[in-house]
Amino acid sequence: MTDLLHSALHSATSLSGLASQGNSGTETPAVPYSRPTTPGASPTVPIQIGFVGLGAIGGVMAKNLANYRATHSHNAAPILVWNRTAAKADALLKELGANKIRVTNSLEQIATECDVIITALANDEVVREIYEKFVATLKHTPPARHKIFVETSTIYPTFAGELDSLVSSIPHCHLVASPVFGTPAVAAGAQLIIVMSGDYRSKKEVAYMLVPAVGRKVIDLGGNIEKAPTFKLIGNSMILGTLEIFAESYTLAEKSGIPAQEVHKLVKEIFPAPGLMRYSERMSTNNFDAKTGFSINGGIKDASHIRRLTAVHNSPMPAIDIAHQHLITARAIHTGQVQAGKEAVDVLDWSGIVAGARVAAGLDPFESGNVGVVQED
Known part of the structure; x- marks a missing residue:
């Protein structure tokens, strides 16, 4: 130089x-x-x-x-x-x-x-x-x-x-x-x-x-120029895998009558990473606007890259396979709602992955209130 x-x-x-x-x-x-x-x-x-x-x-x-x-x-x-x-x-x-x-x-x-x-x-x-x-x-x-x-x-x-x-x-x-x-x-x-x-x-x-x-x-x-992009995908696989677990856990909480805010409090205690806490907060409050987040299209792109990388290296990541499908499910539901004029959010954040777990459990994808019957001892 x-x-x-x-x-x-x-x-x-x-x-x-x-x-x-x-x-x-x-x-x-x-x-x-x-x-x-x-x-x-x-x-x-x-x-x-x-x-x-x-x-x-x-x-x-x-x-x-x-x-x-x-x-x-x-x-x-x-x-x-x-x-x-x-x-x-x-x-x-x-x-x-x-x-x-x-x-x-x-x-x-x-x-x-x-x-x-x-x-x-x-x-x-x-x-x-x-x-x-x-x-x-x-x-x-x-x-x-x-x-x-x-x-x-x-x-x-x-x-x-x-x-x-x-x-x-x-x-x-x-x-x-x-x-x-x-x-x-x-x-x-x-x-x-x-x-x-x-x-x-x-x-x-x-x-x-x-x-x-x-x-x-x-x-x-x-x-080696390829190592940083590989590392980025490895890191994103951790984040995406955690989002999938959050989505499933919030869904189970709703089905069992545990308020979302209590789940979010637990997340803040045991996963005190700013990014993860932010995604947890989004799921707990049904705030899926990507204007201040990461679009679900970007999430699907990253998940596709990760899955391609796992195939090349014969290193399965079944959690990412499931997360990829839930991201696509969430995008499909959101697209349908936008076309029907029923969705106020123009671009869906990838924390909207929770919609995939929710609909599989028979719940509303994006407007869930996490309200259920509290079981008394």
Whole structure:
């Protein structure tokens, strides 16, 4: 990587990118790499970051990154953002101001102007479309200095390998696979867990850019680009499997006359993870609006990826098979209700998986009250 980019990226970081050490001084640092070197004076041209995809997580990441750089990085350039729905980008500009955000409707401008390009997109098909446009642009206008592409979406591992080949076909370009763990609320607090695999020097630069601006910790999975996406699917299998158990348990509670709020209290005691508690709360209150959550389409996509991975590695996950079917059942019911004009929620959160367990038990899918006959001793 050029001295200019190394120096610019270094100037965008602060000592707070390191995890605070415990009294013993043995805790794992938040960034598992040494800090990038500072070869010479500060560059006259600041690093330009591009951000593509302003969804429930991506929009919060872009906002946090822009705010952090404005207060911690000398002479930081506004982040250049692109979103398929322009209104989201315009709203972010209105909220943060032109000193932190610039908006473009051109992916070509992102590709040519930006040194680091972060993508947070819905699925593999959209990721492929965007990256093919990036590469087509850069083949026509080859970069004069290094560029780092940071793909944070949840994609299938071998597809990450395809993207890596695509990006590396352009001189001076590297890809870092960097999926993240966390709900929108976790993202808002800059507490995401960031997983990375790919080119070592690129990971080092990006890690100090993202921690603590958008996340609290980086987990390094090495140089094989496919490892971070694999790890992300493994993590999501844990979350999805837990959602399935929650769904079944809430359904059993309703059938046996146990109030949902009591089940949620228990969840908070024995599963005190912010994300899991949030999904439990959604099930207990029948709040399945994905505007501040994770869409059921994304859940079905992830479940499909996980099941494909289990088949490749001969490692069955029957809980995920059941969860996948319950997600599809919930989506089918929701789609029918929307078409009939009976559903107020436009996009269903994947905690709506509980509908699959509820209908199997003869209950209402989304409006269950968890009210039953309390059995006295």
